[in-house]
Amino acid sequence: MKAVMKPAVRVRSIGHGRIGSDGTLTLVQQVRDEGRRPTERIWRIRQVGPTTFVGTMSEASGPVAIEQVGGRYRFRFKLHGGLSVEQWLVPNADGMSGSSKLIVRKLGMTVAKSEAMIRKLSLEASRTR
Numbered sequence: 001m002k003a004v005m006k007p008a009v010r011v012r013s014i015g016h017g018r019i020g021s022d023g024t025l026t027l028v029q030q031v032r033d034e035g036r037r038p039t040e041r042i043w044r045i046r047q048v049g050p051t052t053f054v055g056t057m058s059e060a061s062g063p064v065a066i067e068q069v070g071g072r073y074r075f076r077f078k079l080h081g082g083l084s085v086e087q088w089l090v091p092n093a094d095g096m097s098g099s100s101k102l103i104v105r106k107l108g109m110t111v112a113k114s115e116a117m118i119r120k121l122s123l124e125a126s127r128t129r
Helices: 124-125
Strands: 011-021 025-033 041-048 052-057 064-069 072-079 085-092 097-106 109-119
Touching: 011 041, 041 064
Parallel strands: none
Antiparallel strands: 011 025, 025 041, 041 052, 052 064, 064 072, 072 085, 085 097, 097 109
16 A cells, blocks of 8 residues: 555455355455554445445445446445545456555545455465465
8 A cells, every 4th residue: 555655555454255145245354554453344245236236344434335347346435534445356367366456535636546466265275374
C-alpha cells in the first residue's frame, strides 16, 4: 500500500470463506500491515442481480457495492474519515488466482494505491502460514 507522503508498506492477508445456506459469502481475513498489529476483516456479500452484489465489510462505514463488469469485479465503499475506495478484482483463467488494484480517494483526490496478487491456497498450506 502506498499512501501519499508516506513510505510504501507491505500488506498481507490470509482469509477463509464459506457460502451460507442463504447464498451469502462470509470471508474472514487476517490482515497484517507492516509495522502494525494484525487485525481481522470480515466481509459478507450476497448477489442481488445478475451482475450486482451488495454487502458489508468490517472496516467500511457503509455498504459495499460490487458490480461484475465483463470478467472483472468493481468494489466501491466508504471508509471512516471521508475516504472512498474503488477496488478492481480480476480473476485469472486458472480459477485459483487473480489481481487486485485499489485506489483510495479523499475529496476526489487519490491518497493511496495498492496492487496485489490473490492466490487460493489449499487448506493445508494455509494452516502452515
